[in-house]
Amino acid sequence: xxxxxxxxxxxxxxxxxxxxxxxxxxxxxxxxxxxxxxxxxxxxxxxxxxxxxxxxxxxxxxxxxxxxxxxxxxxxxxxxxxxxxxxxxxxxxxxxxxxxxxxxxxxxxxxxxxxxxxxxxxxxxxxxxxxxxxxxxxxxxxxxxxxxxxxxxxxxxxxxxxxxxxxxxxxxxxxxxxxxxxxxxxxxxxxxxxxxxxxxxxxxxxxxxxxxxxxxxxxxxxxxxxxxxxxxxxxxxxxxxxxxxxxxxxxxxxxxxxxxxxxxxxxxxxxxxxxxxxxxxxxxxxxxxxxxxxxxxxxxxxxxxxxxxxxxxxxxxxxxxxxxxxxxxxxxxxxxxxxxxxxxxxxxxxxxxxxxxxxxxxxxxxxxxxxxxxxxxxxxx
Numbered sequence: 001x002x003x004x005x006x007x008x009x010x011x012x013x014x015x016x017x018x019x020x021x022x023x024x025x026x027x028x029x030x031x032x033x034x035x036x037x038x039x040x041x042x043x044x045x046x047x048x049x050x051x052x053x054x055x056x057x058x059x060x061x062x063x064x065x066x067x068x069x070x071x072x073x074x075x076x077x078x079x080x081x082x083x084x085x086x087x088x089x090x091x092x093x094x095x096x097x098x099x100x101x102x103x104x105x106x107x108x109x110x111x112x113x114x115x116x117x118x119x120x121x122x123x124x125x126x127x128x129x130x131x132x133x134x135x136x137x138x139x140x141x142x143x144x145x146x147x148x149x150x151x152x153x154x155x156x157x158x159x160x161x162x163x164x165x166x167x168x169x170x171x172x173x174x175x176x177x178x179x180x181x182x183x184x185x186x187x188x189x190x191x192x193x194x195x196x197x198x199x200x201x202x203x204x205x206x207x208x209x210x211x212x213x214x215x216x217x218x219x220x221x222x223x224x225x226x227x228x229x230x231x232x233x234x235x236x237x238x239x240x241x242x243x244x245x246x247x248x249x250x251x252x253x254x255x256x257x258x259x260x261x262x263x264x265x266x267x268x269x270x271x272x273x274x275x276x277x278x279x280x281x282x283x284x285x286x287x288x289x290x291x292x293x294x295x296x297x298x299x300x301x302x303x304x305x306x307x308x309x310x311x312x313x314x315x316x317x318x319x320x321x322x323x324x325x326x327x328x329x330x331x332x333x334x335x336x337x338x339x340x341x342x343x344x345x346x347x348x349x350x351x352x353x354x355x356x357x358x359x360x361x362x363x364x365x366x367x368x369x370x371x372x373x374x375x376x377x378x379x380x381x
Contacts, residue, residue, distance in 0.1 A: 099301040099316045100294045102335060107290035110338030113283040118373030120159075121151040121230070121280035127366040128308055130171060131202065132356045133187040139177035140357065141187060143168040143202055148211075150378035151280055153230055155218030160378045162211035168202050190353055209381045221279055224250030224271050230280055238284035240291035247271050247292070260323055265296045269318050273331055276340045278371060286338060293331075307332050307342035309367050317346070324352030327363070342367040 097105075127145045132138055144166035151159045168187070170178035178184075185204035214220065219227035224247045237243045247268060255262050256271065272289050275281065281289075293299065293316075302315030317330040326348040332341045344365035350357040357363050 097301060097303075097314070099299040102301060102314045102316055102333060103290045103294035103299075105335040106333050106338045107287040107294070108338075109336055110283050110287040110290060113286070113338060115282055116373035118375045119153055119157075120374055120376070120378065121149075121153070122370065122372055122374045122376070123147075123149040123151075123278045123368065124370040125149075125278070125366055125368050126309060128362075128364070130357060130361065130363045131168075131187070131189045131353060133189060134177065134181045136181045137177045138356055139174040139181065140171040140361075141168050141174070141178070141202070142171045148378070149214075149278065151220050151230060152215070153373075155215075155229060155231075158213040159215040159220050160211055160380055161214045162209055162378065162381060164209040165207035167206040168204050211381050222256065223247075223275060223279070225252070225256045226250050233279055233281050233285075236281055236285045238282065238288055240288045240295065243285065243288040244268065244292050244295075247275075265298060266318070266320065268292060269296055269299070269329065273329070273340070273343055276331075277343055277366070278368060280373070283338075290338070302330060305330070305332050307344070307367055308362065308365050309342075309369070311341055311367075313341045319348070320345075325350045325354065339371075340368065 125147050127147065129143050129145075130140050131143065133141050146164045146166055148162040149160070150162075187202050188199050189202060191198040191200055216227065218229040218231070220230060221228050221233065223233070226249075237246055248264065250256065250271070251264055251267050253262070254260055255267070262270075272292050276286060276289050276293075296318070299316050299318050302317055304312060305315035306312050311332075311334075313332040313334045315330055315332050317328045320327045320329050327350070328346045328348055330342075330344050330346055332344070333339070334341055342365055344362050347354055347357040347361045347363050348359055350359075350361070350363060354361075354363045
């Protein structure tokens with residue numbers, strides 16, 4: 001079943017009056033096309049599942065600079081309605097879009113994208129990470145980072161990861177507590193890894209760009225627990241059933257980067273989101289990935305959401321239970337283009353490095369600002 005057929009099946013019964021097929025498609029397209037146009041995608045480099053690129057990057061950095069502030073729709077909050085769409089009779093009606101509908105529209109849009117060509121798959125992203133700090137009083141600071149990833153199409157050419165720490169400062173609403181703590185410009189925080197007692201030093205000032213090759217031979221990403229090449233990514237199945245089967249070959253009852261138990265749907269949500277975020281796959285594979293997400297249980301619609309960079313899209317979320325607390329992983333999508341704008345973690349009952357974060361606080365995010373094939377060469381630090 002293609003995305004448009006699934007969309008028709010997912011529509012509420014009260015909207016199924018006899019209408020020309022083109023009108024039906026126009027209604028959904030109009031409802032989903034109100035987000036502002038943006039540029040492109042994102043890079044995996046976080047605690048919940050990264051590729052070979054992310055693993056190499058994490059080895060190179062001395063401080064995990066990723067971050068946020070602000071809040072997102074809290075788990076359990078009412079689902080927002082989509083913008084009004086024209087009805088067949090010429091009036092308007094509010095179309096309340098489910099998570100499945102959001103994802104299927106994104107799938108249909110992905111099929112219209114051009115495959116592109118070039119020597120490198122280039123991904124530019126911004127990320128943020130919240131930390132609870134303070135000696136006299138506890139408050140939140142946000143660390144920001146800018147990253148570039150240059151994935152070579154040719155296995156004999158190095159792929160690169162380049163990053164720059166953009167600095168750390170008090171989160172919105174934490175300025176008074178920061179001043180009460182003496183307005184520090186340097187903080188010591190736990191390393192964050194379970195069972196590890198190390199500390200990290202984070203500073204207010206920005207750093208210089210640095211980077212390193214991230215390929216291991218022709219392998220450039222970790223997909224579903226297995227290192228893969230660009231050629232393997234380009235050869236992924238283009239139907240949702242076959243793609244799901246391929247991804248589940250790596251499922252072993254736990255996370256891809258940890259031994260923590262994880263059910264199959266939670267695992268698929270993480271792995272498929274990572275594939276969508278920044279991997280060089282064909283448009284038909286992206287469409288199939290959105291359809292895989294649409295078939296998972298426990299995914300809820302967030303309505304219209306604004307990401308950390310001020311871009312608006314449609315949000316979906318799914319609960320995640322970690323050893324350091326309960327969170328919701330939220331994806332913000334531009335359904336008109338099929339682009340995944342932002343992948344973020346929102347506190348529900350936060351612990352560990354995020355202990356004290358209020359429910360609904362975005363504690364970690366990654367936003368894609370550009371993703372494209374290019375013949376430009378990486379400018380390495």
